[in-house]
Amino acid sequence: MTTIDEIRDNFELLDEWDDRYRYVIELGRTLEPMPEAEHCAANKVQGCVSQVWLARHVERDGGAPVLKYRGDSDAHIVRGLVAIVLSLYSGRTPQEILATDALAVFDEFGFRDHLTPQRSNGLRSMVERIKADAKEALVEAS
Numbered sequence: 001m002t003t004i005d006e007i008r009d010n011f012e013l014l015d016e017w018d019d020r021y022r023y024v025i026e027l028g029r030t031l032e033p034m035p036e037a038e039h040c041a042a043n044k045v046q047g048c049v050s051q052v053w054l055a056r057h058v059e060r061d062g063g064a065p066v067l068k069y070r071g072d073s074d075a076h077i078v079r080g081l082v083a084i085v086l087s088l089y090s091g092r093t094p095q096e097i098l099a100t101d102a103l104a105v106f107d108e109f110g111f112r113d114h115l116t117p118q119r120s121n122g123l124r125s126m127v128e129r130i131k132a133d134a135k136e137a138l139v140e141a142s
Helices: 004-013 017-029 076-089 094-099 102-109 117-141
Strands: 052-059 066-073
Touching: 004 017, 004 076, 004 102, 017 076, 052 076, 052 117, 066 076, 066 117, 076 102, 076 117, 094 117, 102 117
Parallel strands: none
Antiparallel strands: 052 066
16 A cells, blocks of 8 residues: 555645546555445445445554554545545554544645545545544543
């Protein structure tokens, strides 16, 4: 999976938004395939115009739980946005997830000015879902 720092570096190299959109779509193609069984109502993210699924897997190795995700969407650009969200959050502890401000990263990339309001709402819905998962994992761990 591409790291958020690699994504940030690549975004800085791309001046045109057409190129940035193509790059986001390309990121979506790098997502690990999601098994059909995980395309279920429990994994569906509410608040997205496109269909978005986030499947959470919690790993515990004696320390803090680590949340890992697989994601998918039926829209190419949204699939790329899922890839960016997962680069920020997947493989992190609940504390790291809650301390990460994804919306600030999206603003840094210029998404607020270049995504439709519906897509921006969908991004927020994905982030809220992952932060809710992190809070739930903290409660379960205590």
